[in-house]
Amino acid sequence: MALARHCLEYARQQGAEAVRITLTKSLMNLVGLLNGEVDKTSHALDRSLQLQLFANGRFGSFSSNKLDKEGLESFIREAIDTVKMLEADSFRSLPAPGRLAKDAVTGRELDLYDPAYETLTAEKRREMALGSSYYNSALRQEELSSRSEATQGARGIRPPVSETNVFSLPRIISEEGEYSDSVFDSLTLDSQGLEARHTETSFEIGYETTVEDAQGRHFSSYWWDATPRLEDLQLSDCASKAYGRAVAQQNPQSVPSGQYTLILDTECASKVVTPVLNALGGYSLQQKNSFLTDSLGKKLFPEGLTILDVPRTPGDTGCRLFDSEGVATREMPIIENGVVKTYFLNTYISRKMEMEPTIEDATRVKVLPLGECRTLEQVLEKVGNGILVTGFNGGNSNPATGNFSYGIEGFYIQDGKRVHPVREMLITGNFLTLWSNLLLVADDARPCLSKLVPTLAFTKVDFSG
């Protein structure tokens, strides 16, 4: 705090008219596993000072991780010299003081800091990581079964399954896992009195598993979980879920090109929400590079579709009391019953667009349910036939037109059941057309994801294969 205040004052003394400073510090520990053994450990401590300077009607953004006082003073002097040689920009200013967050004092108001973090040791981290491996439990089961080495094949092990199906399941070729935890602390100050702090812990587990079938074909998948509270982390079943998802990829079959109902599971549903949010971003709109230009107040999405920003839910992943300008976040509709209710406009862009500022970006997006289905299985049953997409493989979209094309993997669905996996297929279309064909929104969003997007279903989507 003292260093940040000193830098702020020093920048003012050197000729800056206004200053914003953000100090961040993060500490991360990671234990990586390969096939049930510790393969890597990592320890990372990061500190950074970000400096935004307004001088002579000009603006510049700077950062350094060399935080000694003398070095920073020299850095600030050079930064001000750099700002002064830029062209003037009358739209740049700090936010109006009345918009700034005043309730982010300790950094812990949102209950995103878990004191359990302080009790972790290197040994405990290893123990948690090793205990989460499915490969290890599979190996133990295999040893118990006392089967001869000859039956186990050249490499890989089989999973812990019953005697009856042990030879019908594929071998685990590789199981890579990572456990990590971190604490992040940021403090933002500005020259008009802002002092806003945010502190959070994060605990994560992730696995990627590759299996090999009897024909030597490889299939891989992943699973992960993340939470601000250690006790909520789903350590025990992450690896087995990754294995199960990889096994489910076996024996893919092609599906003829054509129009199908698209079901997006919760792991990938945000793929069709993020471009909408980007298109409502101030920079895209101001640069005329948005398919939602001039959309404010218009009903461009289907009746019943409501997307909210809920940034202030205590204990909820990704929530923040303020944005990068220090502006207080608030709960607000982004799309309400199909009508576009807000753009994301920071102070600078709002002045350029001659509109009221809102917030720099959505913080914690929540898509509300639509229809009577609450879970993926209910959606599949309701839809009957279609293609369930469980992952994307590349692709992109055109921000100006909203056209998109993505590689997909998933399952062909008949009568609400998964018939076989599909891969090497593509979906192609336009976001506005896609959303106009929205059929269902379930209520099963994963809380660990940055956006709360449940299972979604759309009709008449072009699939190529």
Add this chain to the structure above:
Amino acid sequence: MIGEKNFYLNIFQVDVPALDRLIGEALATGGGYADLYFENTTYGSLLLRDGAVTSGGNHIDFGVGVRVLSGEKTGYAYSESTAWEDMLASARAAAQIACSSAEVSPYGTRNPSRGEPNPQADRYPILQPWRGTPMSTFLPFLQKLEADVRSRDPRIVKVMVNLAFQVSDILMYNSQKELKWDTRPMGSISLSAVFKQGNVTENKSTSRSFRCGAEMLSESLAKEMADDIVKGIDDRFAAKRPKGGQMPVVMGAGASGILLHEAMGHAFEADFNRKGTSIFADKMGRQICPKGVQIIDDGTLRGNRGSLNFDDEGIPGQKTYMVEDGVLASYLHDRISAAHYGVKPTGNGRRESFRYAPLPRMRSTYMESGSAKAEDLIAEVPQGIFVDEFANGQVQIGEGDFTFYVKSGYLIENGRLTQPVKDINIIGNGPQALADIRGVADDLSVDPGAWTCGKEQSVPVSCGIPTVLIEKLTVGGE
């Protein structure tokens, strides 16, 4: 550009005896190998938007990474300070990997790269340093480029030019007492424009990125980029989505090298093969492409975005033939995988910064020219697609399925380019696509754009290819 040894030791305020003591601490718990990676990077940026250069900045990133190997296991930690106590804490944290002693295998003597690498090479001499040159010197380039672009087409409503440059001083030391140092420059310019025709909006973008100094900001470069940004815009407005499905694809020379990067480059990175996950894990020495095809990963191209005097493990930059005459000849190795396979490292150990342990990564990946003519390859296709501008790609290592996103191209009908197409994804399977190569033209071009590879960490790369005909890929469409 490489300076004198003491220049680097002074930047990081260390000497060789101190480095030895630090290595000793890193190995104190039984590790078999340790290395130190010091980095001092300065970044600069200028952004022209709405007709004026109103945004810019400088950024400093400084620190040291400590890696300890115990067998093939890695312990890693870093410090943003080179004060002795801070470095010591990092060395001790990294040393935790070695709970029990595990030997690190020495790497082999067989050299998978072509020729002996030259450890004295300077592949990116700097004529006008970025550091020390006032940023105001660079403004006229941005302003002139913007004016030039705007003068070319009245449909342009927005132009954005971003100049980003960085210079990294690197010092590396390891438990084999190898001390290496380097200064790596990088200058990148990205240009984008929004066009409006009636009620229809379209965007185009182009970029250039080289390891060189500020001399890159030349009039000829500005003209070349202005030409690029307006080239094909009429076709972009006229473009349609094709009918999707499997069809022959002609990949235009240059940026189509993304095919090599995604379809095989990642699968040839030896860490994926060491773990058995790559679809090419058991194909060394086997025919994977038609005879005559040579595919290379090269760190020696002068001024190229992917080039390195030394990789991030201190191995000299070199040129590695991954495929020779259609046969899989070499994976891309860092020290760990080279020891695993009993070969010399190929200089592919790379990292985003001192915050990361190195991994096998590509540099500049390209295919050598063949003997066909591009127009003859197109003429062979009765019904298919030609593609020449791309945005991004991806691959699933285990299955080998890769995709890349096409910003522009054309239908091929009866051997001729006809309807323009845009915004489609193409998907294929790596081994199948390589086996399906039906012709290679004589027009190799390495793309000069700002390609960045994002495998766990972001590193600068480049890619290139001559015009190539692939018998069958799946094309997205309506």
